[in-house]
Amino acid sequence: MDDEPVPNDRLRAAMDAAGLTIEDVSARVEVDPKTVGRWVYADGRRPHRTTRTLVAELLRVEETHLWPAEKRPASSPAVAELVHLYPTRSAVPFALWTDLIRGATEAVDVLVFSGQFLVEQHDLLPVIRAKEAAGVRFRIAVGDHTSSAVVQRAAEEGTTGGLEGRVQMMRRYLQDVAHLPGVEIRTHGTILYNSIYRFDGQALINGHAFGSLAGQNPMLHIRHVPDGTMWEHYMRSFDRVWDLARPEPTER
Template identity: 60%
Template sequence: MANDRLRTAMLAAGLTVDTLAQELGRDPKTVERWIRQEQRLPHRATRVELARLLKVREVDLWPELGGSPRPAPVESELVHLYSSRSAITGAIWTELLAGVSRSMDVLVFSGAFLVEQYDLIPLIRKKAANGVAFRIMVGDETSDTVKQRAIDEGTPGGLEGRIQLMRRYLSDVSGIEGVEIRTHSTVLYNSLYRFDDDLLVNGHAHGALAGQSPVLHLHRTPNGQMWDHYMKSFELTWKNANPEP
């Protein structure tokens, strides 16, 4: 069983397997074994240094060291943390898109890259014919929130044009059964891309393009909280969005 506590602490500290191994003077393969095998304990001195680097206690990483019963294992929702949306390879996007069998939800301002790089429109036609449901929200380019976002990221007028382009792309599938397109004018804190039980959460930072900002890849689990947290925001935005003609 993997040590999700160690993996999560590393992500929170911004340390990768390689950087942590370098800090500890250990082989990266050894660090990987600590993550993959929860029962594998580093030596005492290494554990102390490891906890110091991660700014946690040893028992936070290995509860059995405190003499308390080990908590029931919890399946982690976090599949991967990407340093930016641009760091997600084309193969991963293609795999997620091709694998959709029930529903796909998208919340963006533009999202035109899905059409231009990954041929989204033919995919929607094909999968909608097989019963897949699509809900796609793009920005209202006339809204103050979109205009301010364009100014903040240094592309005044550019974002509005990309949204108009995306709405034109989507107009070709807006009348298909099972496909719903809406526009919204909310402040876009995160772009969301849902593929059945997989969810990409692209956070936004002031002054940065969406492609430059980190992405959480979450997988839905029975007891997970992050998935529900972000999908609630999708549902709220969807409720207040305007259907396209």
């Protein structure tokens, strides 16, 4: 239904970026924690104007970003897709990665060269096993460490041999889940313009600048909304690489 409440992903992302919990915001703006929780997860309603101003100042973002006006211009679907912009991948809160990874109930798509941090920092493999058993579909495209694109990228970022090693490590990690029916692992040798991490209707998009490490580049947090364009743009990009990628042989 059109009037069904939806979570305020922008507010949640801004709170995560500021390192503040629901209880923190509640204390700072003098509002009951249950009310703040409803703003984030349930109501989808706009607080009183004075309260909106206090929250926006606390989180250091524009009020209209957290609570867009009800009457929006024709271009608003694309604007509404952007949940948050992080200056670097390293600035994305650990809690957001955890929420997205563990909250997926339908599909997870990952396009990277390595993505080793997903396993070593976010313990991805046990999550894949549990969620695959619950019906979640995984498509993970990692680099081919022998491809010219990976070798060139390593040289450009000043990690000759290092990136290739991380890619090999990730491919080895993924062998532990590659045999599962709901998990597809492929390797690709395309130029990686963006790393893509899609979790159901939300995604983190890590653009890549020449000569910089992946963790140093900005990260877009976007969500799927009706008539939006960014979501379809990046998902088409994923599918194009996926179609070119080669299925990874399993060791089992």
